Amino acid sequence: MSNVYYGEYLQLDKVLGAQRPESDLINKEAHDEMLFIIIHQAYELWFKQILHEAGSVMTIMNKPKINDNSPELQLVAHRLYRVVEILKLLVQQIDIIETMTPLDFLDFRDLLRPASGFQSMQFKILEAKLGLKSKDRFGKEYYVSQLKPHDRQQILDLDGEETLIDLINNWLTRMPFANQDKLWGESDQEGVHPFWAQYREVYVSSLSDAEMNNMETFDLLFFEDVEDPDRKLSMAARRSALFIMLYRGFPLLHLPYRILGHLLEIDEQMATWRYRHMNMVHRMIGKRVGTGGSTGKNYLKNAMDSHYIFTELAELTSFLTERSKLPRLPDEMSAHLGFGA
């Protein structure tokens, strides 16, 4: 094998040759512009890494049937966990940009128009691949107008592709927990699911008077199998997800449980990042028009609220019940969820 040398292996001539401050071009002193460039390049490197992990996760989740006896679900859980860890680092990276004061930013801010801190294509692609559709983006006209036509189209094209939440939906939907399945044994009553009817009883009896309103949503989510254009999970998928959260102590559900958890952590870390980024932009430019031609804070504030992807998993937490009150599973199901005798 040919020898590999550090600097060449990492193509440092490219990476370290990509910093060209605008202030240098006009011989203006703006020491902090280098930080501005470097930190955004570091963000883009990590976005590429996150896309690499997410891509491999989607490749596995895209299989019509994942073999529980293969390492695949372990890889999915592990790589989603890695994405969470990287996002935590990206949140902390904001501490570094906060060492730049507004007055220092003013030294070179006008040289950057119309570039803007939130025109990262990779970040938008990541949101899209996770599950965010264009129609659900806050201020869609705004962000679209900021991008070049070619880039704008690339984001719009992603609307037509299957996203991670679609693949998660498929995976959850085909599980045997939601509907009638031989693992449940014989059904007592015609048309009544042996488990879900029972769980409904357990859940209702756990509610205080103030919480009785929850039943309306419970029945909507777990007993009404209708298409809802604003929802990405099927009723079967919701049932499976809740079942996993309730019975995660069984070996077969351990990795699915971790996977659902990491998806929620990813949503939370991305929201935390948008939140910290919003605060930083506001601190940096106040009501001055952002380099992208807008007061950035308003955009990010609403993006923060509306760009959650896995809310349909997050909302299931309202429908958990205390462990000691859970229905006992039939022997066939218990055996299926465990290791062979």
Place this chain on the structure above:
Amino acid sequence: MSNVYYGEYLQLDKVLGAQRPESDLINKEAHDEMLFIIIHQAYELWFKQILHEAGSVMTIMNKPKINDNSPELQLVAHRLYRVVEILKLLVQQIDIIETMTPLDFLDFRDLLRPASGFQSMQFKILEAKLGLKSKDRFGKEYYVSQLKPHDRQQILDLDGEETLIDLINNWLTRMPFANQDKLWGESDQEGVHPFWAQYREVYVSSLSDAEMNNMETFDLLFFEDVEDPDRKLSMAARRSALFIMLYRGFPLLHLPYRILGHLLEIDEQMATWRYRHMNMVHRMIGKRVGTGGSTGKNYLKNAMDSHYIFTELAELTSFLTERSKLPRLPDEMSAHLGFGA
């Protein structure tokens, strides 16, 4: 001097003897209740420390005149910085409570009613001492109803005391930068401030067309000296604060600049803590009624927005101008702001 032993010095018999899980009292297995107790006690220890630091800062800032040649402003800056560092730790501590899953919390949650995660007196006292008045608390009826009468009164009583932002206002107001002062030298025109009129010109010429609306606020903030019950800073204080942010390169303004910066960081860290806490509560209980008898998320979400204390300092960032365009200060002022020849 008498000997001091570690365990006795730290009164560990008290600190480590204060954990009594409700689940233990009824012989119910709920392993995670210990974590719930310990983490809240750790928070309270740190809140006490923050109040200790804030108290000493307020004692110094309360002096009618702080001696710039004494270490006092260094102590203020240093201790506010320490508060920021502690708040960062408290945000990270939320990672620990997030190792408790909703199903684990359900094992003991019902035993805690009506205690609630956000009934911390010390946290409310801290908000009040920094500058938050009862009338500005989100859902004031709610939080008041949660507290025992004695505690409720303690918070209400703080409305009548001078807070940190009041002391900051006094300090900024008495500075010689806002109004006519011999340091400015002779005024060219009667009634026209030699600096502020000039700065207005500089600022207006820095605005793009889209930003011209800022002038309305600029004039309101820096040229209208009227009492506003919703504002805590006087016009003189705002002028001084902006002057500090613009001319912080001068030695006499270095520590005042750092102090203003740390106040903004404290606001941001507390908001980040409320944000992370809100997410965690929502993840933990969803639409289930919180142990405090409410859906906690809504309260925290609005508290997050409305419990900022130093917004009147934060908004000044919109009125900065590029360093190279700033008016040159008269020699008397420059000398005053520097070290003796």
Place this chain on the structure above:
Amino acid sequence: MSNVYYGEYLQLDKVLGAQRPESDLINKEAHDEMLFIIIHQAYELWFKQILHEAGSVMTIMNKPKINDNSPELQLVAHRLYRVVEILKLLVQQIDIIETMTPLDFLDFRDLLRPASGFQSMQFKILEAKLGLKSKDRFGKEYYVSQLKPHDRQQILDLDGEETLIDLINNWLTRMPFANQDKLWGESDQEGVHPFWAQYREVYVSSLSDAEMNNMETFDLLFFEDVEDPDRKLSMAARRSALFIMLYRGFPLLHLPYRILGHLLEIDEQMATWRYRHMNMVHRMIGKRVGTGGSTGKNYLKNAMDSHYIFTELAELTSFLTERSKLPRLPDEMSAHLGFGA
């Protein structure tokens, strides 16, 4: 159920009533002594939590046979993970004590003699329960002399109890991977293990010339079944641990693999804590005699090196081989390691 109130539930009268600075007792101004007290009390709260988690892990690992179809191994992995997260927080907490300068510490240091920062009984108990024996403690005479006789005895008594690494050893030793077991099928040759002989071949052929020395250790660790008083893992345990690391892709080995990983992370975080603590002590007192009557740095430096507990697991990393070269397992073993058909 009786009502529970926040302040009473958390016994805040005790927790917040346990701070009594020595400088207050003699009316000496030493603002930072409160921080010194609070931070050590926070450490002790978290040590108690870690001992709570470790205790429950040891209770489970102490069972003569752990049911893989129960949630028990999930609990072990989860609680060890929680310990890692708490230790990370404790490392970060050192940032807070570093806001105290040496000159500030000098204001009250002399009042603390002979108490010392490293007389925490809980920390020593934790090290002991994890697996550290008195004879392996650096400077054992030193630390023993620092403790009161009652406390000294408590640590020495732990030498006679089973520790976590003993329980891990028992668990690994009884696994069917190390020795002849029907899961391996028929052995080709008398006395030759169908797997370990084969793995030895694979490993030897992966070594470069410079690495051939490893074979001596390899044979010692995996083929010599002798009692070694300096080692806590049996040969069977080492075989099982290596097998887990190599074949962790199989479902039955997933949780065992994570558990081994968390044990190594615990060792690393505790070493990082000792390292940061050592640096902080050295920065704080230099060559001044520590309040405990010693130059603390030297003790901690050596403790850092010699107080690792799970080194026998860590050293197995030298004996891994590339995944693509691993021996294929017999069908009976594969089936045992997976979910039922």
Place this chain on the structure above:
Amino acid sequence: MSNVYYGEYLQLDKVLGAQRPESDLINKEAHDEMLFIIIHQAYELWFKQILHEAGSVMTIMNKPKINDNSPELQLVAHRLYRVVEILKLLVQQIDIIETMTPLDFLDFRDLLRPASGFQSMQFKILEAKLGLKSKDRFGKEYYVSQLKPHDRQQILDLDGEETLIDLINNWLTRMPFANQDKLWGESDQEGVHPFWAQYREVYVSSLSDAEMNNMETFDLLFFEDVEDPDRKLSMAARRSALFIMLYRGFPLLHLPYRILGHLLEIDEQMATWRYRHMNMVHRMIGKRVGTGGSTGKNYLKNAMDSHYIFTELAELTSFLTERSKLPRLPDEMSAHLGFGA
């Protein structure tokens, strides 16, 4: 001004086009090689930023006289603080590489020979510019043999240049605190410094019996003005540094005190980084030969101890005395250290 677009401004075609895994070249599956590449490229970006900050600091410190009434010392303190914050991020980044398991690394490790994780030229240049001479590098023959001749020469050439600690030495040496200066007023006795003789008395009386050995070092450091090839600070510099640490409450000494503090923090963060990196390498390859042809842990362990740069500042902490016992400064000196009347 011409328009600036995000992707072009950041030259993302270069930055995101610089990842070419060796495993891709031979069509071998090694998912984690991308992480290995990206994380090292992120490190190199941040090393470039640190060098940018350090370079500007050295430009300022290189001036024969720094104007205390200019923002220059503020810039030095601020940029050194930024370097500390970046180093903290780089330490945390190690958490990300730790999501790669030894077995995953084995999938592509052999493809990287002889490149090695610690052949970063920028890191070596940074150490050199801060003050590390080739003769003081651990295993200098080793690291030299790892680099190409051109790179090796670049490091050796830095031995002949002034480093940051040299510039710090010059700055401290020319301060008026170490020697006779009119600011000290009249000297009581011929040849006896009015302050240092007095401080020696104060210090000696603060020592306990066990500490009396310190006097030998005290006199060597503060009263013997001899050239020592192993020391970079002059006696005058050491005196000035200690004076700054003792009297930092005076305004003129505030920024110098912060600067010294940040230098110590930089040393500590770089040592923490080497420590964490060493542990990670050891966990990853054990006794396998590193891709650089050595067992990496040994090198890093010793580098950790011996690559401290500012030890001569750190050791001064042993010679501090309680604030209340410090000699009162003459009026001329106090006035010089404060703001004009």
